[in-house]
Amino acid sequence: MSANVPNIDQLVRSEYKYGFVSEIDTDSLPPGINEEVIREISARKGEPQFLLEWRLKAYRHWTTLKEPHWAKAVYPPIDYQAISYYAAPRSKARYSSMDEVDPELLKTFEKLGIPLSERARLAGVAVDAVMDSVSVATTFQKELEQYGIIFCSFSEAVRNHPDLVEKYLGSVVPYTDNFFASLNSAVFSDGSFCYIPKGVRCPMELSTYFRINAAKTGQFERTLIVADEGSRVSYLEGCTAPIRDENQLHAAVVELVALEGAEIKYSTVQNWYPGDREGRGGIYNFVTKRGVCKGRRSKISWTQVETGSAITWKYPSCVLLGEESVGEFYSVAVTNNRQQADTGTKMIHIGRNTRSTIVSKGISAGEGQNSYRGLVVMKKSAANARNFSQCDSLLIGDRCGAHTFPWIQVMNPTATVEHEATTSKIGEDQIFYCNQRGISRQDAVNMIVNGFCKEVFRELPMEFAVEAQKLLSVTLEGSVG
Amino acid sequence: MNSISTIPDADAAEAPHFGAVRTAFQQYESQTRAAGxxxxxxxxxxxxxxxxxxAGYPTRRDEDWRHTSLDAVVSMPFALASSAGPDGRIVQLLEGSAFSSVSGQRLVFVNGHLIPELSRAVRSSDGVYVAGFASAVQEKSEILRARLTADSEDGSDGSLGALNLAFAREGAVVIVPANTVLDEPIVLVFVSFPQTAGERTHVRNVIMTGPNSRATVxxxxxxxxxESAVTSSVTELHAGQGAVFEHLKLQDESNSVFHLATLRARLESSSKVSCHSFALGSRLSRxxxxxxxxxxxxxxVFNGLYLGDADRLIDHYLSVDHAAAGCASHEFFNGVLDDKATGVFYGRIRVRQHAQKTDAKQTNKNLLLSDDAAVHTRPQLEIYADDVKCxxxxxxxxxxxxxxxxxxxRGLPVATARRMLIHAFAGEIIERVWCGAARDVLNRLVWDxxxxxxxxxxSEQ
Structure with a gap:
């Protein structure tokens, strides 16, 4: 057994293959936050007055807030003055064609397997690539325009569609929402904006790819998706970061608005750098994601595969306002080594006959701590509302932890809420059975884990599901000796 | 008095209502010192x-008290309840009370004072010790000292537990020696009969069962x-190795009373313990x-049933700590809520890293009978061991x-069908009571x- 140890070590060390740093000239603000920094960010981006006002309001509110510590995660205090709040690849403001984009930048995304070249039509996915704080390229924009779909970077949306931005920005996650959302509202640099007009089914998957590259920066992006009446969109989000010894802060906000009969499917494969085996470095992923089902029969579905980040603090939520609206949350969260994840969802039932489903799968290995924290609220008006929650935890090894903190509030007797949770481990007998049939230990673990997560992977778009399975096996590599 | 610690003086920041607490304590202390x-x-x-x-009273800002407000308790005057003699009404109440038919030893407390005339405690030859707290402090001083010091100083019982011990005048002390089997349950009856608004009663019970003993309390x-009043009760339970023990609590206080109680149990290896909580009364109970x-x-086994009507609030807070391997703990709590009643349930199972082979199970089921009833439930698992079934x-x-x-x-009218289902829902909790006599009593009472x-x-719908 001992002869194998270096081998396993190698596996674990090699596991994060996106840890490279790209040599790109970066234009960044000096570390620190104050009103001047916010004015500077806004000025650099040439934003209209209303947005600057909004940022300043958010900043002033943020200064009155205290960092929340109720999550089950231990980390040293964050020095908010040591972070640079703006970093952008130094280049032309806007590219007229892909050929003008810094080749190093394109190479970076190529390495990550994200085709930014529009010639790569086969992929059939429109991508908005965000490097550090700024959107560098959005593909397939012209094609999407034919349908009236707006898919662009947030800055572009502010320039070209200020009315839509003003109408919906902060309508789901107000700048007063929480500490990290307020911080994001004050300093957010870019992100994706998407508007699907009435009755349009988006013909391709939309996706944003986030990449942190520069050191000592935080990434604060903001995504806003509005699906007008009867429209439909599926949106993917992926993220990676280089290996660094320091912890970097990522505080994003995602807002979804689904009007009558609209459907938004939001999938995330989060693979920020998780830190090394001793817990050095890694991203603090403190994200606020919320969708509101405004109209009747609207639907928002969150699917997330969380394999990266040193700490994940994330609760994609649905406010089910419209009658018969549907909220879904499917999650796989993996923690290995010293990773900590405190993630879950909130389902706020307000409208009649609203339904929600929560399926959460937590996998802990090494010394990882994995918590599910969820809230289901049935307001008095939510007659005949229904929720089903299922939270399963899988433990690999005896030094990790799996925790479940559901919170259920019911104010309407016709509402039905069910919550189930189980905790289990990969049994020696299961592994033995596989070994006996010639399946190696590692493959057996992968197989069992994939089976455990099947319910969630099924919800992912196909390309992502394949990616997620691979990611999972890499993340857990070496966790069973 | 030199060895006695001192209480720091009030500073400007102290809440004004603590003045009454300090005054009451001074008076109370002079009484207890006089009593030796x-x-x-x-x-x-x-x-x-x-x-x-x-620390002050817990507020709704405390995570553990999010749905239960003690504002009414805080704003009430702070006066220690005085003894009410064996009044005719009390005798009558006791005669008609739930466990009056159950034979065996019995201690009766009125407003937190032991009433020997109404009690039935005999010094039996088997060495079972059943006495009031005040006399036990004299007779079993060293045992109680060790127990109370160890239990109270870790602070897990919160500020209300501290307040309880500061003022606890009486309570029951039950000590069952090793290898002793008690056939009949020991019944402790606590009557609150407040004479003026805001009376406070603090009782502290200590139950210790020796190795391989068997008892029911x-x-x-x-x-x-x-009159509005506050009952504060803390029971310290210590079940020895291999002991078989059943603890049953029936809280059926009048509608004006705030009932704040803690059961703290420390279970030793191979013990088999069942704790039941039936919460039917009081305006607010925790x-x-x-x-x-x-x-x-x-x-x-931790087992509970709560029935709420009117604007009652019933709060159960459970924390089960698996600190050793190979234990099984099962929690079953059912609630039936009507009118504007609110049920609150918090349950936490914590499995420590070395507590492998743990089998833990927790269920909380709630039945809402009216439009205005509400439930807040938080069943939680915190697991640090991998070979567990939770x-x-x-x-x-x-x-x-x-x-x-x-x-x-099958031809049943809807009213009968509803009754049957509600009774079955409550019945599955009552069924888990081992003590046959108590089970019959509870069956009737809950049915009523x-x-x-x-x-x-x-239903209204």
Whole structure:
């Protein structure tokens, strides 16, 4: 057994293959936050007055807030003055064609397997690539325009569609929402904006790819998706970061608005750098994601595969306002080594006959701590509302932890809420059975884990599901000796 | 008095209502000192009061008190309840009370004072010790000192536990020696009969069962009168190795009383313990159950039923700590809520890293009978060991329409069908009581209470 140890070590060390740093000239603000920094960010981006006002309001509110510590995660205090709040690849403001984009930048995304070249039509996915704080390229924009779909970077949306931005920005996650959302509202640099007009089914998957590259920066992006009446969109989000010894802060906000009969499917494969085996470095992923089902029969579905980040603090939520609206949350969260994840969802039932489903799968290995924290609220008006929650935890090894903190509030007797949770481990007998049939230990673990997560992977778009399975096996590599 | 710790003086920041607490404590202390209370207890009381004054009452800002507000308790005057003699009304109340037919030893407390005339405690030859706290402090001083000091100083019982010990005048002390089997349950009856608004009663019970002993203790809280009052009760339970023990608490206080209680249990290896909480009364009740499974091979059951009507709030807070390997703990809590009642349930199972082979199960089921009833439930698992079997589940809803349909299809009227389902729902909790005599009493009592709820036979919808 001992002869194998270096081998396993190698596996674990090699596991994060996106840890490279790209040599790109970066234009960044000096570390620190104050009103001047916010004015500077806004000025650099040439934003209209209303947005600057909004940022300043958010900043002033943020200064009155205290960092929340109720999550089950231990980390040293964050020095908010040591972070640079703006970093952008130094280049032309806007590219007229892909050929003008810094080749190093394109190479970076190529390495990550994200085709930014529009010639790569086969992929059939429109991508908005965000490097550090700024959107560098959005593909397939012209094609999407034919349908009236707006898919662009947030800055572009502010320039070209200020009315839509003003109408919906902060309508789901107000700048007063929480500490990290307020911080994001004050300093957010870019992100994706998407508007699907009435009755349009988006013909391709939309996706944003986030990449942190520069050191000592935080990434604060903001995504806003509005699906007008009867429209439909599926949106993917992926993220990676280089290996660094320091912890970097990522505080994003995602807002979804689904009007009558609209459907938004939001999938995330989060693979920020998780830190090394001793817990050095890694991203603090403190994200606020919320969708509101405004109209009747609207639907928002969150699917997330969380394999990266040193700490994940994330609760994609649905406010089910419209009658018969549907909220879904499917999650796989993996923690290995010293990773900590405190993630879950909130389902706020307000409208009649609203339904929600929560399926959460937590996998802990090494010394990882994995918590599910969820809230289901049935307001008095939510007659005949229904929720089903299922939270399963899988433990690999005896030094990790799996925790479940559901919170259920019911104010309407016709509402039905069910919550189930189980905790289990990969049994020696299961592994033995596989070994006996010639399946190696590692493959057996992968197989069992994939089976455990099947319910969630099924919800992912196909390309992502394949990616997620691979990611999972890499993340857990070496966790069973 | 030199050995006794001192209480820091009030500073400007201290809440004004603590003045009354300090005054009451001074008076109370002079009484207990006059009665010859040992120094260690006086010192312990002072430390507890200091702890309470520093922490104050829990507020809704505390994560553990999010749905239960003690504002009414805080704003009430602070006066210690005085003894009410064996009044005719009390005698009558006791005669008609739930466990009056159950034979065996019995201690009766009125407003936190032991009433020997109404009690039935005999010094039996088997060495079982059943006495009031005040006399036990003299007779079993060293045992109690060790127990109370160890239990109170870790602070897990919060500021209310500290306040309780500072003022605890009486309570029951039950010590069952090793290898002793008690056939009959020990019944402790606590009557609150407040004479003026805001009276406070603090009782502290200590139950210790020796290795391989077997016993049952029933705590019954009832009340008379309509004045508002606060009952604070803390029971320390220590079950020895291999002991078999059943603890049953029936809280049936009058509607004007605020009932704040804690059961703290420390279970040793191979013990088999069952704790039941039946919460039927009081305006607001909070029952903490804090259990530590300290040895291997323990089987523990925490079982509870709460019935709420009017604008009652019933809060159960459970924390089960699996500190050793190979234990099983099962929690079952069912609630039936009518009118504007609110049910609150918090349950936490914590499995420590070395507590492998743990089998833990937790369920909380709630039945909402009216439009205005509400439930807040938080069943939680915190697991640090991998070879465990842990599940929890919570359900909230109205009566199962399919169940109703089934019964109606068999010719039962809807009212009868509803009754049957509600009784079955409550019955599954009562069934888990081992003590046959108590089970019969509870069956009848709960049946009566369920019948009294307004929407038992018909819903508003």
């Amino acid at each position: 209370e040992p120094d260690w207890l006086a010192s312990l009381r002072r430390r507890q009061l200091t702890r309470f004054l520093a 029933i705590e019954h809280y009832i009340g008379l009168g309509t 029952q903490n159950v804090l259990a530590t499974l300290a040895g291997e091979g323990i089987e523990a 599940t929890h589940g919570a359900t909230i809803g109205q009566l199962d329409p399919e169940g109703l349909f089934y019964l109606r299809s 209470r369920v019948e009294r709820t307004r929407h038992v036979s018909a």
